[in-house]
Amino acid sequence: MAASDQGCDLLVFSAHPDDAELCCGGLLLVARANGWKTGVVDLTRGESGTLGTPETRLREARRASDVLGLSVRRNLGLPDGRVRDSDANRKLIVETVRELKPQVLVGPPYEDHHPDHIATAELLQRSLFLCGVRKYAPGSPPWRPKALLRHFGSRCVAPQLVVDISDVFEQRMKAVRAYESQFGVDQPEDFPVRLASAKFLKSIEATLAYYGSLIGVAYGEPFTSDAPLPVRDLVGLFSNEPWKDR
Numbered sequence: 001m002a003a004s005d006q007g008c009d010l011l012v013f014s015a016h017p018d019d020a021e022l023c024c025g026g027l028l029l030v031a032r033a034n035g036w037k038t039g040v041v042d043l044t045r046g047e048s049g050t051l052g053t054p055e056t057r058l059r060e061a062r063r064a065s066d067v068l069g070l071s072v073r074r075n076l077g078l079p080d081g082r083v084r085d086s087d088a089n090r091k092l093i094v095e096t097v098r099e100l101k102p103q104v105l106v107g108p109p110y111e112d113h114h115p116d117h118i119a120t121a122e123l124l125q126r127s128l129f130l131c132g133v134r135k136y137a138p139g140s141p142p143w144r145p146k147a148l149l150r151h152f153g154s155r156c157v158a159p160q161l162v163v164d165i166s167d168v169f170e171q172r173m174k175a176v177r178a179y180e181s182q183f184g185v186d187q188p189e190d191f192p193v194r195l196a197s198a199k200f201l202k203s204i205e206a207t208l209a210y211y212g213s214l215i216g217v218a219y220g221e222p223f224t225s226d227a228p229l230p231v232r233d234l235v236g237l238f239s240n241e242p243w244k245d246r
Contacts (some may be wrong), residue, residue: 026165
């Protein structure tokens with residue numbers, strides 16, 4: 001695994017191994033291609049999942065991290081299915097952010113099917129301010145990222161920005177398929193886990209194609225923000241934009 005805890009510029013917090021790959025693997029690859037250090041922090045080991053084991057998913061996360069070229073990959077070992085917004089968990093998030101010093105955080109949306117995803121979204125929102133409070137967890141110096149973005153989940157979103165991932169799409173899906181225990185074997189039609197179906201990854205590809213179509217590219221990943229996003233160079237923001245009104 002490319003995980004030599006050297007800090008990072010873009011840091012994704014996800015509830016389970018494979019969440020980051022499924023929801024913002026393209027962003028991680030694009031950021032790395034632009035010279036930024038990237039990282040993922042998984043809150044749980046996914047031990048309550050129907051498929052795979054914690055040991056298997058750890059090995060798969062290592063393979064996916066290599067595909068994504070991450071500088072950091074960590075697992076906080078919180079209980080799967082019981083992620084909560086608590087003082088102890090806020091402190092854990094704050095200490096991790098202060099150590100790795102990312103400029104941008106990415107996490108799940110507030111509306112989703114999985115309670116761990118929702119709890120992770122709330123935990124990040126409540127921890128972001130505390131990261132910069134000097135007297136909170138005074139053992140580490142304050143550091144507050146400049147932005148917190150929300151990737152897409154299992155519910156439709158109206159994105160504030162869409163990242164063009166067309167050039168890295170195949171590599172992104174390779175990182176997803178590193179989780180063979182989750183996506184490698186098609187299950188019977190009546191199997192109770194949707195992601196185990198061969199149709200699931202096709203639906204992910206269709207979703208990325210839809211969001212890409214909104215900006216005139218093959219594939220895109222959508223993101224939202226709780227706060228206004230600062231722009232210093234409005235023309236520069238659109239100078240390489242291929243979208244045209246037609």
